[in-house]
Amino acid sequence: MxxxxxxxxxxxxxxxxxxxxxxxxxxxxxxxxxxxxxxxxxxxxxxxxxxxxxxxxxxxxxxxxxxxxxxxxxxxxxxxxxxxxxxxxxxxxxxxxxxxxxxxxxxxxxxxxxxxxxxxxxxxxxxxxxxxxxxxxxxxxxxxxxxxxxxxxxxxxxxxxxxxxxxxxxxxxxxxxxxxxxxxxxxxxxxxxxxxxxxxxxxxxxxxxxxxxxxxxxxxxxxxxxxxxxxDHAAQGGSLLDMVVAGHDPASGLTHLTGIAGALSVPRLDRAVGTPVRLLVPARDVLVATQAPVGLSARNVLAGTVRDLTPLGEGAVRVTLECGGAALAARLTQASVRDLALAPGQPVFAVVKSVAFDPQGIGTGRGLGAVEI
Amino acid sequence: MDGLGLTPDEWTAIALSLRVAAVATLASLWPGLAIAWLLARKRFPGRGLLDGLVHLPLILPPVVTGYLLLLAFGRRGTFGAALAEIGIVLSFRWTGAALACAVMGFPLMVRAMRLSLEAVDRRVEQAAATLGASPWSVFLTVTLPLALPGVLAGAVLAFAKAMGEFGATITFVSNIPGETQTLPSAIYTLTQVPGGEAGALRLTLISVALSMAALLASELLARRLARRLGAG
Incomplete structure (x- = not known):
């Protein structure tokens, strides 16, 4: 056909x-x-x-x-x-x-x-x-x-x-x-x-x-x-992460996922343990910290290094992070980049807000590594 | 049957009126539907002219329409002479009365049908086509069923109009008892003779009852169809 x-x-x-x-x-x-x-x-x-x-x-x-x-x-x-x-x-x-x-x-x-x-x-x-x-x-x-x-x-x-x-x-x-x-x-x-x-x-x-x-x-x-x-996509850009369902926590209503980028918790996902899933992480829902954050409401923190910085115009910068071999894009303002003095190779922490996970973006993984978009 | 106190002549007028109205309605159903569909769906040169022609009987004095029919379909008329050759005579016959009623009711019928055809969702018709339905199948299985309430309303309107048609009928086919004397003509005649008031009143009441019955019947049908299309 x-x-x-x-x-x-x-x-x-x-x-x-x-x-x-x-x-x-x-x-x-x-x-x-x-x-x-x-x-x-x-x-x-x-x-x-x-x-x-x-x-x-x-x-x-x-x-x-x-x-x-x-x-x-x-x-x-x-x-x-x-x-x-x-x-x-x-x-x-x-x-x-x-x-x-x-x-x-x-x-x-x-x-x-x-x-x-x-x-x-x-x-x-x-x-x-x-x-x-x-x-x-x-x-x-x-x-x-x-x-x-x-x-x-x-x-x-x-x-x-x-x-x-x-x-x-x-x-x-x-x-x-x-x-x-x-x-x-x-x-x-x-x-x-x-x-x-x-x-x-x-x-x-x-x-x-x-x-x-x-x-x-x-x-x-x-x-x-x-x-x-x-x-047009720059505004809604994000990263795709392939992970596996590691377990469910009935008490908190969360599902734990693991992948090469690290471990993440998302709202309860009806998939069996071991099921591969693909996540979409919107770039605007990723924050970057230069030290391990404490006293933060967001649950998901991934350690990584800055790979590169790409100006997006209108005062925005796409910061691509390397988290255990997976790429994770964050959309920051130029002011934040300057204040944090971000540069390639620098170790940082990416804070991913739990709400950043779009349930419709969670599909069956098909062996694709992290994708930068 | 004389509980109503009707004379045989009055019964004849009622029966003739029903026959004339039924024939007029049934005969104009398919042409009416075809023209309503053309006007609702197609853009073609002369569309405005066709629309105007269809509506003409609505705005012309009925006497004028009747006279034009007489000129066209009279024994020596343009079409009348040709039709007489093949044995079809319309002038001063009940068939002529049916033609006059059909022409007068046509705008009402086409209008109702056209509105209901325009209201049919074209997107649903497209969906039917993607499922393999040819244009003709789409019309029969989608368009017509969905437009049916309006099509029936148009038919009932035309029937009611035919039951009451007077001016064009009496001009075209005169007022011959037993042949062209419909209910309105009979009432008119009775009001013109001394002592006819009682008969006129009886026929008037019959006329009102028949019109109401037609209206109620169409209302019931429309409601039933609407229920079938609605949240059943």
Whole structure:
């Protein structure tokens, strides 16, 4: 399975000119609002017709403006999960899930492991089958929408910020399902997001969009390592740390993690001891001290040395620390850097506020070292 | 049946009115839906003109509409002559009354249908398309079911309008008992003859009752459909 896309279009002041190729697995389209992510999805699904372009999925040309090929949406066999569930309001959940079935050409088999019962089991929506969409919560609706897309037997699944309208608890409920699809279902996924935590957790391939253009594209690990998430990302920059669940402390409600960077405590995490996890540590939530801090409310202190200092503009400096072989970025003001007289090689202590850990950023680790972004 | 004290002529008028209104409504249902869909969804040259034409009967004096129908569909009219060749005569027939009622009710029907079609969420239709539904399937399985309350409301409005239509009908097909004398024409006739007041009052009450019944029926249907779409 492969995806090759090159589209350009102009709508008023907005210009989109995007080309990329995706390998199997999950391809994340990352970028700020208005960068053209959703328009690319709409072009792929055939909901928007670009001025010029070519889209080839699994060897079949779905669009080629030059050769006047434009396969209509309903014949593209591309499943779409939109930002909101978009369920058919006059049908119950079961009928919604079955809706795509009536349009199958004969002889199209279910995707192995994704028959009706598999899908409702995977998504945990068996108890909702008789309900009407109006009676579902946002998270339930979105799970049904994912199931409906899978049951239409697509050869490519598009997910356009499927978690954007959900609160943190619902996100935490659906993210593992998407991970499961990525690893188990064998359907290539194009996933749109502007949240670094989701991209870091899910993406195999990363395409960074900016103002309608591809700013960077390639394997997610390499791009994250080089910090190529675009300038907009500097504000929300951070570090990825791979750790392992070391134990739970029921009394304090904390989970202890260990990794090459040291030991950290995070709010209770429902993972078994020994489970690898990947953490996102926002740079602005890392403080730097030149002496071991005492009398501090933050619990997580890592020892390390200053590796380098990079001015970010607007009086901010990114201080990259080396903590036991892992890189940890801190965003400090120039004044603080001067007061502390920070210089490369200097031993320091990094204070990580417990709240800095984003539960959605905690995913299954995939053997990636600390990543500087 | 004479508990209501209706004369056979009055019964004839009521039956004729119901038939004319039913035929007018049913016959304009599909054209009405097609034009409502065009106006709601498509941008094409002449769209404003079509919109104006559909609404014309609403603003023209009914007598004028009736006279225009007579010019077009009369025995020597533009279309009337051609239709007469193939055996279809509309002038001074009940079928002509149905045509007049359909034309007069058309703007009301199209308006209600168009509003309900415009209210259907296009994003849900897009989702159906991504699941494999062709445009025609999307219309039948998504658009039409979701617009159904408005489509029914439009049909009921057209039916009620047809039950009460007077000016265009009497101008186009006159007032022939048993052929074109609908309820309003019969009431009008009764008010013109000495001693007709009792009959006029009886028919008026029947007319009010029929209109109310149609309105109630549509209200009930709409509520039922709304419940089906709502938090069921």
């Amino acid at each position: 492969s995806l090759d896309l090159a589209v350009s279009l102009t709508r008023g002041a907005f210009r989109l000119d995007v080309a990329f190729a995706a390998s199997p697995g999950l391809t994340a389209l990352f970028g700020p609002s208005g960068s053209g992510k959703t328009t690319v999805i709409d072009c792929l699904a055939g909901l928007v017709r670009p001025d010029r372009g070519r889209i080839v999925v699994a060897g079949e040309t779905l669009l080629d403006t030059h050769r006047r090929i434009d396969v209509p949406t309903h014949r593209r066999r591309i499943g779409v999960v939109f930002q909101e569930p978009r369920l058919l309001p006059h049908l119950c959940v079961r009928q919604n899930l079955d809706y795509g079935r009536r349009f199958f050409p004969r002889g199209r088999d279910a995707i192995p492991g994704l028959a009706f019962d598999d899908v409702i089991g995977l998504l945990g929506i068996g108890h909702l089958l008789a309900r009407r969409p109006a009676g579902l919560s946002g998270g339930e609706g979105q799970r049904v929408a994912i199931g409906r897309a899978l049951l239409s037997r697509p050869r490519l699944l598009l997910m356009d910020e499927p978690l954007a309208a959900l609160d943190a608890a619902r996100k935490a409920e659906i993210l593992p399902l998407i991970e499961g699809l990525r690893d188990g279902a064998g359907i290539p996924i194009v996933y749109v997001s502007h949240a670094v935590s989701e991209v870091a957790r899910l993406a195999d391939t990363l395409v960074v969009l900016e103002a309608g253009r591809v700013a960077a594209a390639g394997p997610a690990e390499a791009l994250l390592r080089r910090g190529e998430l675009g300038p």
